[in-house]
Amino acid sequence: MLDELEIRNLGPIRHAVLATGAGMTAITGETGAGKSMLLDALRLVSGAAVQSGRASSAAQQDIWAQAVFAVQEDSAAYALAKDAGTTDEDGELYLTRSIPAHGRSRALLNGHTVPRAVLKDISEQMVTIHGQSDQMRMASAARQREFLDRFAEDGEELARYTQAWDALRAIDGKLKALDGEQAATRAQATYLRESIERIDAVEPHAGEDEELKSRRDRIENAAAIAHGVASALTALDPSQMDVDAQHPGALSLIDDAARSLEDINIREVFGESAQTLKSLSQEISDVVFTLSGQIDEEDSAADLDTINGRIHELDELTKRWGPSLSDVLAWRDKAENDMQDMDASPERLASLRAERDDLYRRALTAADALSHARQEAAGRLGRHVGEELGALAMRGSKLDVVVSSRHRGAGESEGILDAHGCDDIEFLFTAFPGSPRLPMGKSASGGELSRLMLALELVAADRSTTGHEGASNDGVFIFDEVDAGVGGKAAVELGRRLALLAKSAQVIVVTHLPQVASWADTQFVVSKGMSAAGDAGSDSDAGAAADEGDQVQGIETIVEEVQGVEREREIARMLAGSESETSLRHARELLQSSHIPRA
Template identity: 55%
Template sequence: MLEELEIRNLGPIHHAVLDFAPIRHALLDFAPGMTAITGETGAGKSMLLNAIRLISGAQADAGRISAGADETRAQGIFAVADGSAAAAIADDAGAPAEDGELFLTRSVPAKGRSRAMLNGHSVPRGVLADLAGELVTIHGQADQLRIASAARQREFLDAYAGDDKALESYRAAWQALKDLDAKLAKLHGQEAEARQRADYLKDAVARIDRVAPQPGEDEELKAKRDRIENAAAIAQGVGGAVAALDSSQMGYDDDGGAGVAQLLDRAVQSLRGIRLGGVFDEAADRLEAIGGEVSDVMLSLTREVGDGEDGTDLDAINERIHDLSELVKRWGPTLEDVLAWREQAGLELEDLDASPEKLEELTRRRAELAAKAVKAAGRLHEARAKAARELSRKVSDELADLAMSGAGLDITVSSRLDGTADALEAHGGDDIAFLFTPFPGSPQLPMGKSASGGELSRLMLALELASAERRGDGTAAASRTGGGGTPGMTFIFDEVDAGVGGKAAVELGRRLATLARSAQVIVVTHLAQVASWADAQFVVSKAAASEANGAAAKGVATTVSRAEGEDRVREVARMLSGSESETSLDHARELLAQSKLD
């Protein structure tokens, strides 16, 4: 929802207009529900839409800058919900929402490049465009062509249908089919170099598999070989060490042959014999601990002698080390690298394997995926066709209440399915068209080519109302890419009242107010019968510029002010009769009192 719009030094695109009146500064604080923007013809109401387009990522134009100013600047503050698509876009851009708000800012200097900012952070202009697609939809003459595209119409219908399960099921089946098609195309299109690569990988994998290396095996074998080759030296060294530590282990009994273990034991016994405790017992304890360490060392050494490699084939070990070394030379530098290379080579080989058996298997799998995609496309077609019939009827009914009696919308969903997957595309196998009949007897024509700007705006209002009614049933969430927003979405209607008057204008205002129950609605209007339904009203007018109000030059400037109380009564009276007579003022009060939804 748009909470606030601030504009500085914004003018019309064409400075040649004689009654050029820039907006030096304007601050509009919007509220939920319906807001009307009113003012005399030529006052500059369209500049408010230009400001919103700027913060929505539109192309910058230095011609928008008011005379004498260095830059034009527009900022919109939007309220967003946690977990919403808009919040996710802001997070990805590194400028997350603050207290549930997003600040979209655009500045256009007289010279140089424009700047786009989100929550005070510079971002690409496309980020603002992506955010605006989730936050605001403008239905004006310059914006209607979006819904005229087949892609936008399909998105609107899919959102209205609300069958996310059918849509997601088809997308998954389509993607699986396309991935397999790409793999088959790669196999069929392999050139000689790719086949040589496959042959090399096959030979290399076979060679590694024949050796069947194990992680760390080469280092273990080298250590084992060293022990075998030095078995005699190990036995001699260990024997001498053990004898020095404990002579009893080697058969010595006389005192002259006592080892370290016996000597430590004697020292401990001597100290214990003092029987005075204190420092003597502490020394004995320390010597006993040393003796325990000596015993552990002797046990470890005697095990080493006992674990000799008697009977081990040294030639076999050397041959195995040689085989492993050859692998390391080719695909090392370590045995672990060899194993990792072999795993990667196996995966690559699967992609390069163009054997008849492999191709046959993939072709069979492709047929299964194609059948699955065709079936999913059929379910999606049924959901779309049902939604198209319902939406066409509801929109046609709405048009009758919007001064377009006899007009109608016919949404066609034509299936291209022929039993194969050849006709499928990323979004299904349907051709969708929104065909508009502006008056009885008129041929059905594509949207955008069959109606004026005002008629298109009312047609879009009818679509939005039908979508809002669907959401009220809790069955669908509507598209953000050309219509059909969710609660919190901001809809802006321009020219929606063109060619409308009398009772039809009252009904138009009522329908806009109805839409405003589920989304924020901002309407630029010159009809009092429409503006009277609004929850808030802003008046755009011209005034003489002065240094006091921030104008940089003499002339005329556009001002925007909120009309409340008697000020609003006077503005509605002006819209009704062009004057503020007692009769028109009474009429305005009566109209405002009557313009209430039940």
């Protein structure tokens, strides 16, 4: 909901603050007073491009506009703001545009500079402007399809079709890669297959090369190793070498020393030392056992050629697919998976095409279900909109929602599906009986198109209030020129219809009809006033000029909320152009009769 709109130096508006509330807000005033500038301000904070000439040419001051919106934490706008990195402002979003007299504009969200596109994306989730230019976006086929899908509540059918379409696109991409690049694909598949065969022929295992290099080092240093091990064993336990040594080994001497201490039979003094020597003897025995095994397992020099040959084979693998054997084995597993996807053999292609045909049939079935839901909803939408148009002084006007399925009678030919199904959707508007049925936007005036958009929003809002997912019930709808060519009872009905829409959404309407303004919960009046001497200068909209040599007094636009007696005077002015007793009495009667109880 729009809580507040503040404007500075936009056209004839020097400074204005609109504290809008829930329900319906009417903006009234004389023609040329600058009511459209309020919509321009909303467009600016919604990320619209800057149009030249908006600031007063004399003032040359910075244009500044800010809109404050109240949002729920589970809303799409809040999620987009969070993604943009803004901080939480107690459930409020501040959308700001600052446009200097010279230089580039700045877009801010909650005080932080953001790209203009961020304001556009966020505002699109909250604000719908139905002005002469804005509502033309609804004339696009994409917007019409989205509106019909929301009205049809075909979310499940649309999700099923989207899933089928994505699967179809994925297999089409795989077939295109195989069909369109068969030579390159076959070459790559051949390379992968030959590489896998080469790796499999060697049959490496992780860490094997390091083990072999360690063995090779041992063989190349066999003499030094044998001498060292033999000398160590001779010193520790000569019996391990099958020689009669002239001197006992260290192990024997330590055992003798331990026994000598135990023979003293004074455990309190020598027991601990004897135990230490026995432990040392056990550790030396372990060393002797290990060294003896080294001599038994020692590779012969004859094995060196075999080991070097194996190391060479493994090195060739690691040079191409390494750096380690673990990397080689990982590459081999990945290559096997890739090769299956790149298999362009006739059998593989036939299998993929059969799978593709099955996915295509599934997508067609899902598209037909979606199309059926759209067809059924299209008729209901057209009837409901026609009823609303009749109440909006457009009796005889009608909207035909045409859903043309490209699948009807076309068999299973290619090219009938796209990302959104198999339908061409078009909103065709008949302005009056006998007039041609033309695409929406080409057959209606600005006022007629505004009322058509109001009818669409009313139908969607009615669906929302009856428990369906039509229009959002927390959005902001802004209508401009919706009352063009309307008067009398039709004007009253137009105001009542806007008030009905305001029960489920915030509505802001720019109007010159008292029968419409009287239904509003809040009313602002836009009027012309004189600025201080020498303040912001002339403005083309004001049409004021000062004689040469005189002190300039500019005409500016003033925006004020009216309540009570002031509102009665404004309604009286709109009724009769004056504030006579008769017009004031009529104004009071109109305000009293224009009331819809709020839920």
